[in-house]
Amino acid sequence: MNVFASVPGAVIDDAGLQHLGNPLAEQRALASGAAVAPLGDRSVLAVSGEDRLTWLDSLTSQALARLAPGVGTEFLVLDPQGRIEHAASVIDDGVTTWLIADAADAEGLRVWLTRMRFRLRVDPQDAGDRFAVVGGTPEAVSSLAASPNAVPLVWRDPWPGVADGGWGYATPATHPGAHRAWAEAIVGVDTLAELASAAARGEVALAGQTAAEALRVAAWRPRRGDIDERSLPHEFDWLRTAVHLSKGCYRGQETVAKVHNLGHPPRRLVALQLDGSDSVLPGRGAAVRRGGDVVGEVTASALHFEDGPIALAVIRRGIGIDEPLVVDTAEGQIAAAQEIIVPPEAGATAGVPRITRLSRRAAATPPA
Structure with missing residues (x-):
């Protein structure tokens, strides 16, 4: 039985605590630091061994070889064509590298990492039987964090800053994610049970995953659950925090560089302001x-306490920024106003000079 089942009003499914009866109020409390959210849709992996950071650096999109203890970052695992396969938040404590991944992806990531060990001194393990994840503001979750090697395991979300070696495509003067102070603490399962007991006694305020998801969507923050088999990091503005463009070779790096420097991502992430009743939200994958x-599909949707019904969607790059769109829902189509995250002109950042064709040069050369 889920440890939060005893909390009054708790609505729980297989992924954990969804809400406690008032998701909008829970969003306000979570954003202000007055509540914390147990994230049953997140899972923890632990990578030990002397070679762990240089090994992860060689396999993933992020520069990790010199990652300092307690500093949070994130990486993507790409296929040879540069498409996203896995994603994880990363924090190292000087002894172990801790990965926070979507629960649905964690086992696949662990299996892939295990296959890539070769003869290196690394040992990726599922730590979900010992640890869980709680989200909220850094101040709200820090006191809950485990410290198995004297470094508190608090991952502070770098979004929407542009990390060293990264690149941001979104251009608004004030990125909506700038207002979201978010952290995820790795906590012991005993701490999770204590948190549930304190909430049941009314001593601690909780929020559900529905509230956490609404704050994420409003901040334009991508996650592994948003992608499909074609997804490139560029399409989600994920070069911002998860990709180091000059760190060296890794699987998929050639495509990442080519699309960023010479081409354009075929699709682009947009934010949608949804018209109609607040009770009607499109599901993931809605047309x-x-x-x-x-021309695209919804990756996530939410009812936000300030913005109302909102969604993230990937659409064809060539769709004009002012074109009217509609979204399919179970109750019919609803109008959607597009807000630009990844602009149509994203990419092609290298100024490559035009080279005159040899035949033209020859034709322009006067005869002797």
Whole structure:
């Protein structure tokens, strides 16, 4: 039985605590630091061994070889064509590298890492039987964090800053994610049970995953659950925090560099302000249409306590920024106003000079 089942009003499913009866109020409390959210949809992996950081550096999109203890970052695992396969938040404590991944992806990531060990001194393990994840403001969750090697395991979300070696495509003067102070603490399972008991006694305020998800969507923050089999980091503005563009070779690096420097991502992430009743939200994968044509799909949606019904969607790059869109829902189509996250012109950052063709040079050369 879930440890939060005894908390009054708790609505729980297989992924954990969804809400406690008032998701909008829970969002306000979570954003202000007055509540914390147990994140049953997140899971913990532990990578030990002397070679762990240089090994992860060689496999992933992020520069990790010199990651300092207590500093949070994130990485992507890409396929040879640069498409996203796995994603994880990263914090090292000087002895172990801790990875926080979407629960649905954690085992796949662990299996892949295990296959890539070769003869190196590394040991990736599932730590979900010992540790869980709680989210909220850094101040709210820090006191809950485990410190197995004297470094508190508090991952502070770097989004939406542009990390060293990263690149941001979103251009608004004030990125909505700048207002979201977010951290995820790795906590012992005993601490999680104590938190549930304190909440049941009314001593601690909790928020559910529904509230945490709404704050994420409003901040334009991507996660592993948003992607499909075609997803490139560029399409989600994920070069911002998860990709180091000059760290050296890793699987998929050639495509990352080519799309960023010479090409354009074929799709782009947009934020949608949804019209109609607040009770109607499109599901993940819902079609986004221009007229009768499907031009994209919803990756996540939420009812936000200030913005109302909102969504993130990936659409074709060539769709104009002012074109009217509609989104399919179970109760019919609803209008959607597009807000630019990744602009159509994203990419092609290298100024490559045009080279005159040899035939033209020859034709321009006067005869002797």
